[in-house]
Amino acid sequence: MAKENFILLRGVIKKKPKFIGNAEENTIKEAIFKMTVIRRDIFGRGNSFEPKMDYPIVSTSSPEIIRQIIDLNLTEGDVIEVKGTYKTKGIEIKCECPNCHKINSFSYQLNCVSPQFVQRMAHFDTSAEGLSYLKNHAEISNICKVIGTVCVSGENFRNGESENGDSFLKYKIAVNRKIKEFDSVDKEDHVDYPYVCSFNDVAAGDRKMLKLGTMIYIDGFVHTSAPSIGVLCGECSTEFSTRVQNMNITPYSVEYLRDYIDNGFEQSPEQTRE
C-alpha cells in the first residue's frame, strides 16, 4: 500500500529547546521545541499582505536526533529547517483548579512533528528580520504531504464555518508510519491519526467524495491553534477552562485514490482490485 507522511518546515524558534531528562547523566529522553512557520499564500483577499503563521511543536525521543539538537545549541531567533513526519500520541494533560487548587488531569491527543533531520539556516536578532526571511521562504516554510485513510464515517464528519466565514469540513484519517518511531510500543502503534480540516472548494470536494475507508493524498500544510477546553474539577466540581495546543492538516488539494464515492456510486474494495 502506498505510504506517505512528509513534513518540511523552515521557521524561527522562539525559545531554546526543552530537554526532558538529565544531560550530565546522558539520560535525556525527549527534546521538544516550537517553531514559527508561514503558509504559502501570504496574500489574503483583495491581494492585501496577510501572512498566516503556524506554531507546530517538534518533539523527538530518538537519541540520534536529540544529540543533533543538543549539538546545534539552538537559541531564540535561529532559523532552522526540519524534515519530519506527522505524529500523534496520547498524553496526559495536568491543570490546576482555580478554586481548590487540586491538580486535575485528562487524556489528550498530542499532535506534533517528529523530526528526522534538523539544521540551522540563519540567525536573526529581531523578529522583524525573522518575519522578512519567512516571507521570502513562504513557499517552503510549511509543507505537509500525507497518504491516509478516512477512519470515521460520514455522520461523524464535522461541518462548520470559520470566524472568517469560510466553510470547513473536519475528519480524521489513519496514516501508516513509514519510519519506525523510537518510542513505538508495538505494532498497533505504527499508525498516526491526524485530523484534517479542509476549507471552501476543497471541503466541497471532500463532502462529495469521502466516506469511511477512502484513501486520499493530501498536499497541504500543518495548521495550529490553541483552543480552550472545559474541565470539571474532580474535587470541588468547579468548571474551568484550560488552553491546549492543537494541530491539524489543512489541504491545498486532496486526491481521491481509492474507495471514494464516485457520482453517488460507491466503489467497493472488490471493484477497485479488478
Ligand SMILES: [Zn+2]
Ligand atoms: Zn476544584
